[in-house]
Amino acid sequence: MRFLLVEDNPQLAAAVLDRLSLDGHVVDHAGDLATADGFISTTDYDLILLDIMLPDGDGRDFLNAHRARGRTTPVIVLTARSEVSDRVGALDMGADDYIAKPFDFAELEARCRAVLRRQAGTATNVTRFGNASLNRLAGTLDVAGKSVELRNRELRLLEVFFAAPGQIIPKPKLVDRLFSYDEEVSENAIEVYVGRLRKHLEGSDVSIVTVRGLGYRLSVP
């Protein structure tokens, strides 16, 4: 997917760019509103991440102008201000959602997914291996024509496997992706979710293979 990040703090922008690229997205970065204007006039984005306090103006004004021009590209506002005073302002100006800094990337991902789901309905962004296809926005797994609605953690876990088929993924990394940092979880907790996914994937061309001592691997046809 193609993102536009409008954020004036270069270190934070670098970190967000790094993360979104790791997840396989294409990201353009604008450090101010003028640059952002240039980007959106030439490129269609799936989603805009917009900071509020920018050197050449208020992000909410940009949002206003963006909506006034009839653009429907979803916008998630990144706010570092007090939520009591700012929240209503951002949502009233036509933002689809907001997230407070500092944010958890998993939460940002979840919010992006929710916004895109609302925007696009369903049936976009499907990854297919053999007779198994994963609809990441709708959160459904189709196996041989049978559709299963995945729970959130099952979906996120399967996403990790579908993004890197054939690669060994160590358990600790899966823990990082699935659980928030304030949860005390053992790596065994992953086994529960892997077990559920294996059940959903029964009868499909793909399977999750345990690589003893190293982690798991998605075997694809």
Place this chain on the structure above:
Amino acid sequence: MSLLRPSSSSIRRRLTLQLLVSAAVLALVLFFIVFNFARQIGSESQDRVLLASARSVLDASTIQDGEVWIDIPYFAFSMLDNPSDDRVFYQIVQDGDLLTGYEDLPQARSDGAEAGFLTVPYRTETLRIVTLTRRLSDGGQPVEVTVTVGQTRDEQADVLNRISRMTVLLGLGFFAVSAVLAVLAGQSTASSLSRLAGSVSRRGPQDLRPVVADVPSEMRPLVRSLNSLIARLSGAFTRTEDFIAEAAHRVRTPLATVRAHAENTLRRVDREENRVSLREMIRAIDESSRAAGQLLDHAMVSLRADQLELQLVELSSLVRDLVERLSPVAEMRDMPIRINAEVPCEVMGDPILIQNAVRNLLDNAVKYAPSDTPIEVGIAAESGNAIITIRDHGAGFPDPTDAQLTRRFTRGENAAGTIGSGLGLTIAEEVARAHQGHLVISNHSDGGGACVQLSIPLR
């Protein structure tokens, strides 16, 4: 607030009182002046009649061969007749010898042609007496005839009585009219003050425009200083809000940078000890950013709670919006949020504060209850109150009756493993109290789990 001392210093009361006192003094003065004047007039007219009477007696006196003849004319005493039947006494003396009349009647000092007047007790009465002396002569030895006429003062007292009664009535009437005028004057003076007060107190809490009121020139300095106070207050208010926003920005942006880099690094490193420290780092960042956020929220809530900007708030849609906002986070932990709302549920409140309170309660439920358990949100109207219930299926509160739970920076004993600042319930309770509502903390009777109820009086 009882910052104002009791109103011995009400301008209206003071002005009215002053006017009433001066009216009373004036009424008294009026009474005495009229009373004295009446007495004087009364006594002068009696004197004049007495003098005329005495003079007519003298005029009737003739001297023949050294003998004094007096043919007292009929009208000499009849002119003294009056409705009160005042008694008349007289005495005629020739060269010190009594000719006729009452011998013991006292005489006033009369000097030659001048008449002398005297008020004197006589027998059981008080008499007004005139004494007039005239020298008669038929060519021989002149003879000195002294006529004294006295009259009791019943009529005069009677007239005076009537006049004084009327004067009292006049004084009372004067006082009554003055009192009415004084009250009106007090009211009209106070009304320009209360107009000003009204124009200030009618405005909303966020309305910090200068006061524009049509006031008398004496009150203009008051309005000027009021406006300068408002300007300073508005400046301070804006600065405080700006400061809170700026402080949040300054604290959160670098934290966001550190957290993002830490998360990225965590994805790249494999060594367990590095991973542990990175996780610890992220936890610490979350802890401090949450504390900073809630402290600033708390500051903002306190600031606003002092001067609520009330508007009609529909709680069901407010809660629905909040749940929609929070569900991506809850979904990450596979926690469905179920809403059971009776619509509509309207209260008068500050929507931003209520949102903040409910968000804190929902945050708590998402954070403290285990994943894969549902959260139930109910909105109901019960006996005049709108009640928002948030119930989770976690371990619940160790002691829900513990008043410490809503105190700043204190947390339940089993909250140790979770990131939190201990301000969530404090904020929620402050918001409830600012709306004349309350917060009830309990563990659900059926199956346990924390159950927090925020109740706000219905509109």
